[in-house]
Amino acid sequence: MRRFCEPVSASNGAEVLLVKVIGKIIAVSVLSALCSGVMLAQDHHEEQSQYVRHDDWKKGHKMQDEDWKRGSQVDYKSHHLKAPPSGYEWRQVDGNYVMAAVATGLIASVIVASAAH
Numbered sequence: 001m002r003r004f005c006e007p008v009s010a011s012n013g014a015e016v017l018l019v020k021v022i023g024k025i026i027a028v029s030v031l032s033a034l035c036s037g038v039m040l041a042q043d044h045h046e047e048q049s050q051y052v053r054h055d056d057w058k059k060g061h062k063m064q065d066e067d068w069k070r071g072s073q074v075d076y077k078s079h080h081l082k083a084p085p086s087g088y089e090w091r092q093v094d095g096n097y098v099m100a101a102v103a104t105g106l107i108a109s110v111i112v113a114s115a116a117h
Helices: 014-049 065-070
Strands: 088-093 096-101 107-111
Touching (some): 065 088
Antiparallel strands (some): 088 096
């Protein structure tokens, strides 16, 4: 009687074939999961780049928390934006660039999409 931990005999090749098939199924599953994550990230980026007008985004006003969370931090150098002061960062939200205080959401500068393109 064979124990659970004993190696499987590969005398007829069927066991080896089964292991190869299972390995390929696992590899395809992992690649599929990774690719779907990339596609979701691309969809999220495309949503952000669509312009939405925000009349309340002006210097001295505060960004709403949900607007802040919907956006993403951008590298000001690669986007040719001025360096933010300490405690501030540039975010891209709804196709706009907004420099605001990280702690409070106080807006220091806004570049609307139409002016940026």
